[in-house]
Amino acid sequence: MATENRTKVVVTGLGATTPLGGDVPTTWQAALEGRSGARTLEHEWVARYEIPVTFAAEVAVRPEDQLAKVETRRLDPSGQYALAAAREAWKDAGSPEVDPLRLGAVVASGIGGVWTLLNSYDVLKEKGPRRVFPLTVPMLMPNGPAAAISLELGARAGTHTPVSACASGAEAMAYGMDMIRNGRADIVVCGGTEAAIHPLPIAGFAAMQALSTRNDDPAAASRPYDAGRDGFVLGEGAGIVVIESEEHAKARGARIYAELVSAGLTSDAHHIAAPDPEGSGASRAMLFALESGGLSPADVVHLNAHATSTPVGDLAELNAIRGALGKDADHVAISATKSMTGHLLGAAGALEGIFCVLALHHRLAPPTINLDDPDPAVDLDVVRKDPRPLPAGDIVALNNSFGFGGHNVAVAFRSV
Amino acid sequence: MALSEQEILAGLAEIVNEETGLAADAVQPDKNFTDDLDIDSLSMMTIVVNAEEKFGVRIPDEDVKNLQTVGDAVSYIQSAQG
Numbered sequence: 468m469a470t471e472n473r474t475k476v477v478v479t480g481l482g483a484t485t486p487l488g489g490d491v492p493t494t495w496q497a498a499l500e501g502r503s504g505a506r507t508l509e510h511e512w513v514a515r516y517e518i519p520v521t522f523a524a525e526v527a528v529r530p531e532d533q534l535a536k537v538e539t540r541r542l543d544p545s546g547q548y549a550l551a552a553a554r555e556a557w558k559d560a561g562s563p564e565v566d567p568l569r570l571g572a573v574v575a576s577g578i579g580g581v582w583t584l585l586n587s588y589d590v591l592k593e594k595g596p597r598r599v600f601p602l603t604v605p606m607l608m609p610n611g612p613a614a615a616i617s618l619e620l621g622a623r624a625g626t627h628t629p630v631s632a633c634a635s636g637a638e639a640m641a642y643g644m645d646m647i648r649n650g651r652a653d654i655v656v657c658g659g660t661e662a663a664i665h666p667l668p669i670a671g672f673a674a675m676q677a678l679s680t681r682n683d684d685p686a687a688a689s690r691p692y693d694a695g696r697d698g699f700v701l702g703e704g705a706g707i708v709v710i711e712s713e714e715h716a717k718a719r720g721a722r723i724y725a726e727l728v729s730a731g732l733t734s735d736a737h738h739i740a741a742p743d744p745e746g747s748g749a750s751r752a753m754l755f756a757l758e759s760g761g762l763s764p765a766d767v768v769h770l771n772a773h774a775t776s777t778p779v780g781d782l783a784e785l786n787a788i789r790g791a792l793g794k795d796a797d798h799v800a801i802s803a804t805k806s807m808t809g810h811l812l813g814a815a816g817a818l819e820g821i822f823c824v825l826a827l828h829h830r831l832a833p834p835t836i837n838l839d840d841p842d843p844a845v846d847l848d849v850v851r852k853d854p855r856p857l858p859a860g861d862i863v864a865l866n867n868s869f870g871f872g873g874h875n876v877a878v879a880f881r882s883v
Numbered sequence: 884m885a886l887s888e889q890e891i892l893a894g895l896a897e898i899v900n901e902e903t904g905l906a907a908d909a910v911q912p913d914k915n916f917t918d919d920l921d922i923d924s925l926s927m928m929t930i931v932v933n934a935e936e937k938f939g940v941r942i943p944d945e946d947v948k949n950l951q952t953v954g955d956a957v958s959y960i961q962s963a964q965g
Contacts, residue, residue: 537903601926
C-alpha cells in the first residue's frame with residue numbers, strides 16, 4: 468500500500484468535557500490517578516420512573532458553568548458539551564489562522580439530541596404545539612453539535628456527522644483524517660459528543676441488560692476484564708481534537724502531540740447488538756489500520772480498548788486483539804479507561820483517542836481500575852492500578868471502538 | 884389588572900434577555916427587533932410565545948410581522964390586555 472506519499476496528519480489540539488473533569492488536563496490527571504466518574508444520580512426522575520439503574524457518570528462540570536446562557540438555551544446538552552470541548556481544543560491548538568474554506572468539522576453522536584426530543588414531546592403533550600420551542604429540530608438533530616462548531620469556527624470545507632453508535636467518535640476522527648488526505652481541508656476539528664443520561668436511554672439499555680446494576684457502589688461498577696463485571700456504566704461528555712496536515716502544522720509552528728496515522732473500519736454483520744464472539748470484524752479493523760498505515764504489530768506498544776465492562780464484549784475484543792496482533796499482543800499495554808469515565812457512547816472513541824494521544828505524548832498508559840479479580844480468560848497485559856511508562860523511540864498506540872450495529876473502528880496514532 | 888407600558892417593557896426586556904443574552908436596558912421602544920437587536924425570526928417566535936404566556940395575551944402569527952419595534956410590541960400587548 469502506498470503510504471510513503473500520503474499527507475501526514477497530526478494532532479495539534481485537544482479538548483474535552485468528561486465525568487472526570489471539565490477539560491483535558493483535569494480529565495487526564497484524574498485518569499492517571501485512577502478516579503471513577505460514576506456517581507449516584509440525584510434527579511427526581513430516577514424515583515419517578517423507578518429506573519432500575521440509579522447511577523451514571525455525568526459530566527464533572529455542568530455546561531452552564533462553561534457557556535453563556537443563550538448558548539445553553541439554544542443547544543441540546545450534546546451540543547453544549549461539544550462546543551465547550553471544541554473551544555478548548557481550538558485554543559489548545561493555538562487558535563490557528565486558517566482559510567475557512569480549508570477548515571472542516573466532523574463531530575459525531577451516537578444518539579443525538581435525546582433530551583431535546585423527549586422534553587419537547589412533553590411540552591407538546593402538556594402545552595400544545597404553539598409552545599414547542601422553534602429551535603427544537605436543529606437542537607435534536609444529531610448533526611446539531613457539528614453544525615454548532617462549524618458556525619463557531621467558520622468551518623466551510625464541510626461539516627459531517629458519522630453515526631455508528633459507540634464507534635461514532637472514532638469514525639469522526641477517521642473521517643477527518645480522510646478529509647485532509649483527500650485534499651478537502653488543511654485542518655479538521657473532529658470528535659464526538661453524547662448526552663444520553665436520560666431516563667429513556669437508561670431504561671432501554673437496562674432492558675437489554677447492558678448496564679451494570681451495581682447501584683450500591685457506582686465507583687466500582689465499571690470493571691472491564693474483572694470476573695465480577697456485569698455491564699457498562701453510562702457516561703456522557705465530549706472529546707474534540709484539532710487535526711491538520713503536518714505541513715500546515717509545521718508552517719505555523721504548532722505544537723504536535725502525535726501523528727494520526729491511519730484507521731480501519733469494518734462491520735460484523737453478525738447481530739444487531741451482540742459482538743461477534745470471535746471478534747473477527749474487530750480484528751480486521753485493527754489489521755486494516757496497521758496495514759494502511761504501513762505499521763506492523765510489533766510497533767504497537769499501547770492499546771486503549773473498547774472494553775465496556777460487559778461479560779461478552781470484553782473477551783470478544785481480547786480475542787480480536789490476539790487475532791490481529793498475534794504474539795505481538797503480549798507486549799501491548801492495554802488500558803480500559805471506561806473503568807473510570809464510564810461509557811460515553813458516541814463520544815467514547817474521541818475521548819479514548821485523546822487518551823491515546825496523551826499516552827504517547829507523555830509516554831504513560833493510564834490505568835484500568837476495579838480490576839481486582841481478573842477474569843481467568845484474560846491472557847493479555849492489562850495496565851492495572853498505576854499508570855505504566857511507555858518506551859522511548861517511535862511507538863504506536865491503537866484505539867478500538869465498536870458500536871451496536873456491528874461497527875468496528877481502530878485508529879492508529881504514532882509518537883512524534 | 885392591566886400592566887403599564889413601563890411594566891410591559893420591563894417584562895419584554897427580560898424575555899429578550901433570556902432568549903438572546905442582550906442586556907435588558909438595550910431593549911428600548913424605538914429599537915427595531917431585526918435591524919437594531921439582531922433578532923431572527925426563530926428567536927422572535929420564541930419571544931412572542933413567551934410574551935403570550937407572561938402577559939396572558941394571544942398574538943396571532945399574522946400580527947407578529949407587524950411588530951417591527953419594541954414599542955410596537957409593547958402597544959400591541961397593552962391593547963390586547965384589554
